[in-house]
């Protein structure tokens with residue numbers, strides 16, 4: 001890890017009602033860094049992002065954003081403090097246009113639509129190709145770009161992205177990952193990426209955490225994870 005640490009989590013314990021899913025998860029993310037979280041289905045990756053975003057309250061543990069303890073902050077306050085979140089499903093307003101979707105990205109934060117949309121269209125120029133279209137009628141890959149654009153409207157310092165390549169073709173996946181890399185390197189946003197498409201995600205990542213059964217199992221540079229023969233066999237499939 002290098003540079004300014006923008007997000008940390010320590011000892012997160014969280015779940016749904018009586019059911020505990022995270023059993024003490026920790027992580028750190030720096031500005032301009034892409035960190036991928038991989039792990040088997042149901043191990044708690046989405047639960048971790050929901051907890052970081054404030055949709056779930058942890059029973060134990062601490063979350064810090066740019067040095068401030070946000071463990072008890074509302075989702076809206078986290079958004080205002082610079083934490084963007086794109087959920088795994090239902091991440092665009094399907095009946096609204098792309099332009100209206102981006103307007104929604106400003107609903108809880110101060111900012112001029114005119115200025116922000118120009119900045120977001122500059123970093124995601126493909127939005128110009130379907131700016132007036134109804135979001136629900138776009139392809140899966142285009143919808144992911146709209147979801148990224150909406151999150152960027154709030155000028156986040158951290159983006160939490162839950163499986164942005166789910167259901168996308170290899171070409172659309174490459175496009176979305178290219179956009180994510182650009183957001184991180186050009187704007188210095190720290191990106192925490194949950195991905196099933198582990199091999200491709202690691203190609204654009206700096207570091208990786210592997211979760212198993214709601215606990216940290218292993219972490220390291222993306223290259224060290226790619227080169228780890230055991231990890232390669234279990235998590236990276238035939239590509240490793």
Ligand SMILES: Nc1ncnc2c1ncn2[C@@H]1O[C@H](COP(=O)(O)OP(=O)(O)OP(=O)(O)O)[C@@H](O)[C@H]1O
Pocket residue numbers: 016019021039040041042043044045046047048
């Ligand atoms: N809203 C919910 N209420 C109750 N249990 C839930 C809820 N959401 C998830 N779970 C349970 O929590 C566990 C972890 O789910 P989570 O969605 O965090 O896994 P995941 O690692 O993101 O899986 P996937 O790779 O399939 O997306 C699972 O056993 C799941 O059934």
Ligand SMILES: [Mg+2]
Pocket residue numbers: 045046047088162
């Ligand atoms: Mg998930």
